[in-house]
Amino acid sequence: MTEAADGPRRPFKIPESVLVVIHTPARRVLLLERADQPGFWQSVTGSKDAPDEALALTARREVAEETGLVVGTPELPAAALRDWGLRNVYEIYPVWRHRYAPGVTHNTEHVFGLCLPQERPVTLAPREHLRQAWLPWEEAADRCFSPSNAEAILQLPRFL
Structure with a gap:
C-alpha cells in the first residue's frame, strides 16, 4: 500500500496490465495523449484491479473508463474485442515505479485489439x-512513446 500525504492508503498497482489497440478494418488506430505526460501518445492501457480479474474484463473496463466505449452492447459486441495472444514484459519507467510495491520493476502487458466498424x-x-487522434496504423505506431505499444500496432495487419 502507498501512503498518501493527506489521505488514506491506496493499494499498489498490480504489475499485470492490458494494452488495447482500438482500430477500424481500414487500419486506422485511435491514440490518446496522456494528461500526466503531454506529448506521450498511447493506446488504451491499464492494470488489473485484482489479481484474479480476467484479462478480458480488465480490457473492457479500461476501454470504458478511458474512451466511454462499452464493449458488449449491440453497437459494440463482445466479439469485437480480441485477445491477440501477445505478451510483453517490460521495465516500468522510473517516473511511474512509485505506483507499484517496493522492488517491482517489471510489468507483464497483454495485448488486445478492439475493432470498430469506423472511426468515431x-x-x-x-x-x-x-486529446484523441485517429491515425493510419503506421503513423500511429510512430507516434507512440512506448516501444511495446508501437510494436503491437505494427502487428495489426496480422489480426485483420
Missing part, C-alpha cells in the same frame, strides 16, 4: 487523457 469520437477521461 470517444469520451476521454480528463484526468487521464488530453
Whole structure:
C-alpha cells in the first residue's frame, strides 16, 4: 500500500496490465495523449484491479473508463474485442515505479485489439487523457512513446 500525504492508503498497482489497440478494418488506430505526460501518445492501457480479474474484463473496463466505449452492447459486441495472444514484459519507467510495491520493476502487458466498424469520437477521461487522434496504423505506431505499444500496432495487419 502507498501512503498518501493527506489521505488514506491506496493499494499498489498490480504489475499485470492490458494494452488495447482500438482500430477500424481500414487500419486506422485511435491514440490518446496522456494528461500526466503531454506529448506521450498511447493506446488504451491499464492494470488489473485484482489479481484474479480476467484479462478480458480488465480490457473492457479500461476501454470504458478511458474512451466511454462499452464493449458488449449491440453497437459494440463482445466479439469485437480480441485477445491477440501477445505478451510483453517490460521495465516500468522510473517516473511511474512509485505506483507499484517496493522492488517491482517489471510489468507483464497483454495485448488486445478492439475493432470498430469506423472511426468515431470517444469520451476521454480528463484526468487521464488530453486529446484523441485517429491515425493510419503506421503513423500511429510512430507516434507512440512506448516501444511495446508501437510494436503491437505494427502487428495489426496480422489480426485483420
